Amino acid sequence: MDLQSALAWLMGPEGIEDPYPAYQALHEHGPVVQVTDSMFVVVGYDAANQILRDPSISVVNEARLDRDWPAWRTNRAATLLTETVLLTDPPDHGRVRPLLAGWFSARRVADLRGFVREQSDRLADGVAGRCAKDGVADLVKDFALPLPVWIMCHILGVPPSDHRWFEERAGDLLIVMEASPQPEELERGNRTTREIEAYMTDLVAARRRRPADDLPSALVAAHDRDRTALTAQEILSHLVLLMAAALDSTAYLLANGLLHLLRHPEHATRLRADDGFAQPYVEELLRWDAPSQFTVRRATSTMRVAGTTLPPDAEILILLGAVNRDPRRFDSPQEFRPDRPGNHSLSFSAGPHFCFGAPLARLEAQIALPAVLRRLPDLTLAGEPTRLNRRAIRWYGRVPATATQTTPQTTTGAVPQTVSVA
Template sequence: MDGEEIIGRLLDAEGRADPYPLYARAHELGPVSEAGPNMVLAVGHREVNQVLRSTAFHVPDAALRERWEDGYLEHSSKVLLGASMLETNAPDHGRMRSLIASVFTARRVAALEPAVVAAVDGLLDELAEAGADGSPVDFMDAFAYRLPVGVICELLGVPAADRARFRPLADDLTAALELLPTDPELAAADVAADELSDYFTELAARRQAEPADDLVSALVQAAAADHGRLSGRELLANLVLLLAAGFETTTNLLGNGLALLFGHPAERAALRSGQVTPGGLVEEVLRYDSPVQLTSRISLSDELSVGGVPTPYGTGIYLLLGAANRDPARYPDPERFDPRRTDSQPVSFGGGPHFCLGAQLARLEATVALPALLDRFPGLAPAGPPTRRDRLVLRGYRTLPVTLR
């Protein structure tokens, strides 16, 4: 099986459901391998890190997509995401990111810990009530989604009454990030992009007239104070990105983490006894079953190479983050779930200029939530088979039924 076939297999239903056997086959080919005309596959931890941290390799931005991707401008979802810092390169990326980072600071995130603890406690109370009669409760719907959406909406300043609408919208929008979304998926993504754009246009206007102590107000004020730093279109695109990314990744992280603890009872017991730290658990969940599995870059020079494989101008590089996290050259026994690992450094949040701004917040939420969940419900157990989302790039569960016992 060569790199091109591996990519093809990852795109079918079986590969999306469980990509890890295919990642193992990719490692047999080497850290970097050819994957068809003008495409390479990077699975080595060191090589993936090299590309993520290099400014010589570009994200596929709007200008590149317009040139090489048929019908790009016909999809408002792609155009909206293309205006955000997620899909821009220097100098626009640095201009946008520095402004957003100036208000989405590490200090502001760290100060959220008491609010996260309170939110977890409140959701655990509601979970206890929902499952008090022994009936199954969907962990994804009752907890894994509601915690991060509540936190990011509180941070942004989205009113509580509006929050329930965002899960299906973000689910539809993020289909545009997949490698080969279907036409119906793209149509739904476009509808979601339009609705989210309308919502944040109205919210930004309200915060401009009546500022509050939230990120939307801070970004609106910062953009107004320096008209060259963030256009109205960019402000809108990044607000939508902050919302969607602010809970999509963490929702997957919580669901993947609980499912792994169900499958590894010894590690679950070690977490409850203190032999495994919450931080160690979260890092190993990120490594072992990453909420984000894949990203890509494009070479814009004939002089570049990755892992000894030439990547001339126009070469696309698939960066398989989930495979890099199980690189046998980086991790002893990489297929073993071991929260006691040290110096793990998973690439689940990317690296370099595009390192995820919300990584600290996602880690905070999961580090607080998973131990609290098991302390509150020591008899928590699966209540039937879970269902995976049919995605490759964003990996997580759609449902995860549990009983509290």
């Protein structure tokens, strides 16, 4: 496959279903592929690692948005993201990030282990109930999507009665990050962002009146101590972002992981029997089929990467899915090997914009995947999964599954069939 054919594959329907043949072809053209005078595609692991860790590299800025999407300022989802650490450079990025990252430290994530296990078990019970009642469960709607939403709601202090409301909306928040979203999708993302921002406005007001042990209360306190450290609008923008990030970092990982387990029962059998297998399985899953397939950066000055000179203001498309299958870094990268030594993907990025929610995403996957498999020993696919029309995110709209055997319930009482906690 030549360069133009590989790029056409990625931009066509084949790129949504399976981008990896194109990635494999791009590797034959080197770690950094020049597409135009100012556009470069990065598929090499070392090259991507260098760029992501370089503090002088910029994320997508307003000038690029003005060029590529003149109407972006009318879409609240887009403008909100530019107010967050996701799309800001120093000094704003370094000013705000520590206030958020501390809530996802190793210690805090370890403290959530029991809660994650409890919620995973409750949802696994719900999947069992759905199979018993309807014959088929949807592993996206009934498990992969609600779990990270519930966990993030817990961190944000959202009451259980509102969990379902967020389940129905969280998936629309990052549609603006897609390569070519449809107008109706952009409008839905715009509407949903405004709804969630209004909810967070009320939540922040409630925490100002009565603080609690949650992230909104901590951000309000940081703002009250020093309003130059965090503005009132930045509080709202980041609370909305975190709800979206719960899906970006975990729900897609869970859906992809469950589907792979159902298609490879030997891994499911091992995961049921061996607690220690969860960690290497999740790491290989992150490498082999990264939930987030690409990220964009901009060079602020001339730089040399893998023998290629990038000019100032060069646009850099880092194909994380290709980077994680770089044959220069990983032996037989197309093979799924859970026991792969030295397995470290770039699925959560690296450097200043490394995903601070990565430890929580890993914990959720390591606990949740065995939980549903043990609850349903004969869980199998009940039809073809439905993949959403997404390029930036490897995501399924539906993964139908069925089971006839169940182990005893792991929680007291059944989860309602709406999979929301009452």
